[in-house]
Amino acid sequence: MTEEIVKSALSKVMYPGFTKDIVTFGFVNTITINGTDVSFNVEITSSAPEVAQQIKDEATQELTTVGATNVVANIKAPQIPRESSSKGKNLAPHVKNFLMVSSGKGGVGKSTTSVNLAIAFAAQGLKVGLLDADIYGPNIPRMLGVEDIKPEINGNKVLPIKAYGLEMMSMGALMEPGQSLMWRGAMIMKAIEQFLRDILWSELDILVIDMPPGTGDAQLSLAQSIPVTVGLTVTTPQTVSLDDSRRSLDMFKKLDIPIAGIVENMSGFIAPDTGVEYDIFGKGTAGPMAKDFDTKIIAEIPIEMSIRTGGDEGKPITFVDPTSASSKRYAAAAATIWAQVEEINANGGVSNASVQPTTPPGVSACSTGAAPAKAAPAPQGESCGTGCGCH
Numbered sequence: 001m002t003e004e005i006v007k008s009a010l011s012k013v014m015y016p017g018f019t020k021d022i023v024t025f026g027f028v029n030t031i032t033i034n035g036t037d038v039s040f041n042v043e044i045t046s047s048a049p050e051v052a053q054q055i056k057d058e059a060t061q062e063l064t065t066v067g068a069t070n071v072v073a074n075i076k077a078p079q080i081p082r083e084s085s086s087k088g089k090n091l092a093p094h095v096k097n098f099l100m101v102s103s104g105k106g107g108v109g110k111s112t113t114s115v116n117l118a119i120a121f122a123a124q125g126l127k128v129g130l131l132d133a134d135i136y137g138p139n140i141p142r143m144l145g146v147e148d149i150k151p152e153i154n155g156n157k158v159l160p161i162k163a164y165g166l167e168m169m170s171m172g173a174l175m176e177p178g179q180s181l182m183w184r185g186a187m188i189m190k191a192i193e194q195f196l197r198d199i200l201w202s203e204l205d206i207l208v209i210d211m212p213p214g215t216g217d218a219q220l221s222l223a224q225s226i227p228v229t230v231g232l233t234v235t236t237p238q239t240v241s242l243d244d245s246r247r248s249l250d251m252f253k254k255l256d257i258p259i260a261g262i263v264e265n266m267s268g269f270i271a272p273d274t275g276v277e278y279d280i281f282g283k284g285t286a287g288p289m290a291k292d293f294d295t296k297i298i299a300e301i302p303i304e305m306s307i308r309t310g311g312d313e314g315k316p317i318t319f320v321d322p323t324s325a326s327s328k329r330y331a332a333a334a335a336t337i338w339a340q341v342e343e344i345n346a347n348g349g350v351s352n353a354s355v356q357p358t359t360p361p362g363v364s365a366c367s368t369g370a371a372p373a374k375a376a377p378a379p380q381g382e383s384c385g386t387g388c389g390c391h
Helices: 003-010 049-065 110-123 185-197 217-225 239-254 287-292 305-313 325-346
Strands: 028-034 037-043 070-076 098-102 128-132 161-163 166-170 206-210 230-235 259-264 297-300
Touching: 003 028, 003 037, 003 049, 037 049, 049 070, 098 110, 098 217, 098 239, 110 128, 110 166, 110 206, 110 230, 110 305, 110 325, 185 217, 230 239, 230 325, 239 259, 239 287, 259 287, 259 325, 297 325
Parallel strands: 037 070, 098 206, 098 230, 128 166, 128 206, 230 259, 259 297
Antiparallel strands: 028 037, 161 166
């Protein structure tokens, strides 16, 4: 019995929920061999007992097949995730935590960030959903390689599409390719609510929500529909992006959403031929903005060829090349976010009670019906009292 034989046998043990084995993932270490007795350590990312048991059973079977008589598999797993203690209105109470991924402007890599963070969460053993709430630009089905798959219906619920260990739903999975949407705010808000209420999500540890760019109807509707555990802002180093990212961070503050941090995309460039990283667009320029909002940059993701090709071909870099520089940074960011989620839940969770609408259901804040019956004209410079924001 040799270490090569042991590794070869263990390379047949797939990590539950993935198509990669525990050796390729780098989870196996400290192999000890004494004749036909074999012991080894496996450091997994899942806290689920059934995952550890499945790995132990399959590893024992494979090693027994190649001649091992006594197998000891020492499985090291993280603690079981804490239940969310969040309060307020929640259209998806079976989802424990929600991550809102936002950006002040489009084209900064928000959807790419959402996809790779979701996969990084799943690699840590969490049960993860990915909601593509970017109604006008639903690109996530292509990024996951499922753009030709339509969701199934179960009763009056829609089943999410499964890919790369995730549950995913997107407007792109419900529309014909190239079809445009010209919806007003009310329809966007209704779509957001249906994505939460009418999709048959499992009991997820976390739902990653890829928002449309900006700070509009979709963001407010989401915050009023679920207690968002944390918000993440995606930016690039350029000043024009940072200007809009400040608005995104300010939105989190006004909606009482804890800020998980900032992901700075296009932060440096990794040459594909040499692997050398160059600073071509600036790097770390989001630092002062992070300080102003009492948060931090949790990842500086460089321009890397495989990120672009992976997104276009439906092969996310965090899955197909987990040892790449960008994948490691996504994994570190996911670990940082999850640590914040656990801390927030341990300290009482979050609530969206403060951002609930104050007008009766079905009545617009700007409707004359929302005003008092005999309200006197408002003095110049004061609100009419309906909550519409007029002066």
